[in-house]
Amino acid sequence: MARTRALLTERDRELLASAEGGNRRYQSISEIRSRINEELSTDVKVLKENHPELLDELREVVCDED
Numbered sequence: 133m134a135r136t137r138a139l140l141t142e143r144d145r146e147l148l149a150s151a152e153g154g155n156r157r158y159q160s161i162s163e164i165r166s167r168i169n170e171e172l173s174t175d176v177k178v179l180k181e182n183h184p185e186l187l188d189e190l191r192e193v194v195c196d197e198d
Contacts, residue, residue, distance in 0.1 A: 139164065139167060139172070140164065143160070144160050144163075144164060147160045147161075148161070
C-alpha cells in the first residue's frame with residue numbers, strides 16, 4: 133500500500149529537520165500552521181460528529197507524551 137501524508141509532506145519533514153532552508157523553510161512552516169489551524173480543526177469536527185472512535189485514536193497519537 134502506498135504511504136500517504138498525515139500532516140507533513142516529505143519535503144516539510146526535510147525542511148523542518150534542516151537548520152538551513154531559508155525562505156522555503158519559513159514558507160513550509162506557515163503552510164503547516166495553516167493546515168493545523170484550518171484543515172485539522174475541520175477534520176476533528178467531522179470525526180467528532182461521524183466517527184468518535186477514530187477521533188479517540190487520533191487523540192491517543194497526538195496527545196502521547198513521547
